[in-house]
Amino acid sequence: MNRRTGSLVAAILAIAAAPTTAQWINYPTPGIPRTADGKPNLTTSAPKTADGKPDLSGLWRLGVEVGISANITAGLSASDIKPWATALSRKRLEEFGKDDPEITGCKPGGPRHITHGGLTKIVQTPGLIVMLYEDLSYRQIFLDGRPLPQDPNPDWMGYSIGHWDGDILVVESAGFNDRTWLDFAGHPHTEALRIIERYRRLDFGHMDLQVTLEDTAAYSKAWTVSAGGRLAADTDLLEYVCAENEKDRAHLIGRTSEEKAVTVAPEILAKYVGVYDVRGGRSFQNVNVTLSEGQLFVDLQGKGRVPMIPLSETLFSPRFPGTCEFAKDDNGEFTRMLIHSAEEVLTAVRRR
16 A cells, blocks of 8 residues: 555545445335326325324435535534534544544444434334434434433433424434544534434425534534435335444554645645536535635535645645545646545536
């Protein structure tokens, strides 16, 4: 493994560990209304259960926007984040997320399963809702009237209870251990974390989900992110096991001493500022690069600003979506950004 490849491994794993969508070809999901040409009709009325409650059952593609999954605190000001939490996030970014428990450690995502669930199968009964994920994690949401435990045993996925507020399912969760991260930027939480989710099935194929996070030990106020999505018709969960990442974790070293010593002059950083349109991008189409107080930042689709850690004068790691390399054109101008990931190298062209 060469030096540059070694430097990129942790950032690459963030992409490589993302599951591909399971596709069971030619297997129409039973019970889904369809148009005349046989396609799922996702705009018909939302179904009800036998007791008149909204039926949330089904396979859903849920989650925050891609930029928010990179930095879930984007809606907070810098003063809303406790200094120790800011410093820890920065440290984790500078180490390429090599200790990320979900990506490189193969542990359950905890709060990240709630905010960035991906394919989520909801199984609903009157007294219990179960949520299943492709990485073999699961959640139980108790609807039988029990309260949250006063001092729950800290778990990876927390402890959840729910109740109906009209057509909205309100879920309250606590009891998370403090070993999971909130996002790819490594923002931490403590065991004081409380999460409230509000699920509303808008029609047959669309779910609104508002997630409020509160952790007074790490953040001075609560904040809410939107994490809804669409019904995933004519497909099913396909399990994946995060085995190789755990085996290779010992080889992740973060930045070398040479890379830690890299500094880039502000006048050089200023040449990279701009909006870059991604060719062939799937989950994002543009990348915004900004400069503030000598620090370069990147966000996706205008959401989730993350610091770009310099590895050389032209190579930077925001961890997600990959390692970014600024490239010149034939005239010596920086007009392109190459985004290196495990699957491909995307080219992002700077707008003129």
